[in-house]
Amino acid sequence: MTQERPSALYFQNLPLLFPDLWKYGMLALSILFLLVALIILTCQLCRCWRSRNFFKERKFVNKAQKETTQENAFQGKTLQTSLLGFGAQPCHEIKIQNIRKELKKLGVCFSPSSANKNHPVGILANDPDQSQGKLRFSLLYNKKRLELLLTVAGALGLPRLECSNTFVQVRLLSWASSPSSDLQHIVHEWQTQVVKNDSSPTFGDQFACILQEAELTRSSIKLEVKYFDRYSRHIPLGEVRVALNTLRTFESMEFCKELQKATKDTVGEVLVSLKCLPISQRIEIGLLKVKTASLYNSAEKCIYARIDVFCNHHKQKHQKSKPKTFASMTVFNETFLFHLPNPIVWDCAVLISIYEMHPKSRQLVGQAALRKGGTNNMGDHWERMMQSIQQPVAKWHPLLI
Structure with missing residues (x-):
């Protein structure tokens, strides 16, 4: 009996390592199973999301095909439309088509008297028998207070388009x-409220600014009616211009003028150099100088440039210059390299945008567009670059807004 008791005590004092090992092993195994289950669940959610988008696109294509078939049956013809092949086109081809449209816009957007002819608004603007509408506004100049008061009352007879949200940019x-000079600068800029889905919108916005009497002879008011677009550039419908030297002091002058074709204003010039580097498949764009008039009556100003390149239906990542203190002649002296896709097709469009910096926003000063086959300076500059391989060619281009 005395010998059995020490042995029993010995077994009771032995550490029980085996049960703890099983506990930790089961815990690790359960965590592993949980991770595997989460991964499988994530994959299934991704597949469901993709299949849902695919069925949505397919439903849209089937609906378009059905509508097109009904239309063709009504007309008695079998017409091929672009929507029938939409489902068979891969995504990269659809992106290429969208970029082509943007390149076409660049070709006509920055000329002084251009309008987008592909858009319904541009088609209406080129039709002399089609009225673009009228704009009602009034001007009053107070000689004692040196104050100019503008009231934008509304518009009449605008073209009816889907989701035509309208506003006026002043x-x-x-x-x-002098008025004979082509170079202008923006003294003030305003924008009315946006009126939704109305062909005869009423605005009722008033704008006032201090203007010296001597400045009336070389100043003008530009009112541009635009369709508001949240995700792209606003679509210009037409404009009205009034020279302020025709104003009579202390007498309100009311106007109801027909909208004219929207045009661009020359607000400066930019000196740009282009260099073709076919071996390394690159194009070098040099931003040398920017010449503008006084901007927005602000004392301390900094400006910078943004360069966008479209080549072979592909938009390159934009590049920005360093901010520079504004002067009548701002010197940048910066170069930017853009890699071109293979095979090299020198059918490019270069867009240079100059912005004025503010603490919480930015203000567009002007834009210059260069491309192959462009008009006037654009095409000549591009041809000289192609003839001077690996040699920079510099030329002045107008900044338009």
């Missing part, structure tokens, strides 16, 4: 030296 322009 710019007070002044010539740099």
Whole structure:
């Protein structure tokens, strides 16, 4: 009996390591199973999301095909439309088509008297028998207070388009030296409220600014009616211009003028150099100088440039210059390299945008567009670059807004 008791005590004092090992092993195995289950669940959710988008697109294509078939049966013809092949087109081809449309816009957007002819608004603007509508506004100049008061009442007879949210952009322009000069600068800029789905919108916005009497002779008001677009550029419908030298002091002048074709204003010039590097499949764009008039009556100003390149239906990642203190002649002296896709097709479009910096926003000063086969300076500059391989060619281009 005395010998059995020490042995029993010995077994009771032995550490029980085997049960703890099983506990930790089961815990690790359960965590592993949980991770595997989460991964499988994530994969299944991704597959469901993709299949849902696919069925949505397929439903849209089937609906378009059905509508097209009904239309063709009604007309007695079998017409091929672009929607029938939409489902068979891969995604990259659809992106290429969208970029082609943007390149076409660039070709006509930045000329002084251009309009987008592909858009319904541009088609209406080119039709002399089709009225674009009228704009009602009034101007009053108070000689004692040196104050100009503008009231935008509304518009009449605008073209009816789907989701035609309309507003008026107002710019007070002044010539740099004399009215005979082409170079202008923006003294003030305003924008009315956006009126939704109305062909005869009523705005009722009032704008006032201090303007010296001597500045009336070389100033003008530009009112541009636009369709609001949340995700792209606003679509210009037409404009009205009034020279302020025709104003009579202390007498309100009311106007109801027909909208004219929207045009661009020259607000400066930019000196750009282009260099073709076919071996390394690159194009070098040099931003040398920017010449503008005074901007927005602000004391301390900084400007910078953004360069966008479209080549072979592909938009390159944009590049920005360093901010520079504004002067009548701002010197940048910066170069930017853009890699071109293979095979090299020198059918490019270069867009240079100059912005004025503000603490919480930015203001567009002007834009210059260069491309192959462009008009006037654009095409000549591009041809000289192609003839001077690996040699920079510099030329002045107008900044338009």
